[in-house]
Amino acid sequence: MMLAIILPLALPAYAAESVVPVSILPWWFWPLALFITCFLIGIVAVPAGIGGGTLFVPIIGGFFPFHLDFVRGAGLMVALASALAAGPMLLRGGLSSLRLALPLALLASMSSVAGALLGLALPAAAIQIALGIVILGIVALMLASKKSEFPLVAQPDRLSSALRINGVFIDGASGQTIDWQVHRTPAGLLLFVLIGVMAGVFGIGAGWANVPTLNLLMGAPLKVSAGTSGLVLSLVDSSAAWVYLNRGAVLPMIAVPSVIGMMLGARIGARLLNVLKGSVIRKLVIALLVFAGLRALLKGAGIWL
């Protein structure tokens, strides 16, 4: 239904796609600018508590001369690399649960493949408009959602009991040993199907949606939700990334500087976590997302090319 609304809006801009001006700057300017931008995104993404991929696609897609197909392919690689870099450590430390991640990742990876195929079949202008709407929706979610450190799960549901989705982790801050279990697993699985489709269509990773679903809906502790989200992402983004790779939509000159810049920036961001004011960075990121979301919306509608 959303696409039926978006497509007519996108048609004028789709026709205008062929007249996108070619950059007159030397070829090396854009990969260098990409590296610096991703480095800065990496720094702010960690204290803001969102994945770099969420900022990457709207910012690079809105302000760089690359076609959105390549931006989304690179976005998936950025989100994948970030998830892979943190995944093993979180899994060893007990902050990521294989039992919680695997059933969700199964459905989300299947739907992310479908999402990637859909995304590559749709006109870029329609994707831009939908991306703008999704980014502004993420801002609303960031402003509205409340996190729950240790949600109360009185009774696990039948599916999570059958799959024994529960665990124990030691909270580093308090030193407490926390037993956890989850509920509303069928609803969680359904939402992860949707999350997978969106990851595939937009190439934005899905940490922004994974954590609230795991924490607020299914009742996993916040730290386990954040850790497990990375593990799910590593599988979901891999599946979608293969589709983009096979279709030739991963351009090394765009993907590699982005991945390296983001990884280096994220390392600095993690070190600055205690120095930077999280609330200030969060406001900055929200403002950036609003700007990038509006830019995507207007670019897709052909109003601001």
Added chain:
Amino acid sequence: MSDSESPSPLTQQPEALRYALLLNWGTRIGFTVLVCSFTAYLFGLLPPHVPLDQLPAVWHHPVAVHLQLTGTPTGWDWLTLTHKGDFVNMIGIALLAGCSIPPLLAVIPLFIKRRDFAYAFICALIAGVLVLAASGILTSGH
């Protein structure tokens, strides 16, 4: 990605530790290959398929047009061009995109040993989805 992090026996099962170990090594190998190949590409150690100064003229096109203009192959045909500076990077990219498959397959025997057949099946299914996506079968014909 440090190996020095000692896992708590209270918190993690053997399958999680095996998964983490293999994912860690896969990621490290992928990153190393990617950084080395990109350095070779950037400094012209390997001649690129698409000359660097011509990239700005093609990277703003949709992928289908870009493929036509540059004669870039799809699917796994890039393997025939790995002597080119741009396509050698695809090895590192493919390693990163595929590095979850070995850990998934490696934990299946551990789940079976514990008679946890549901999780063994789920791991096999996810590995199957990844292999199917990687095979290019789903994207062929476009």
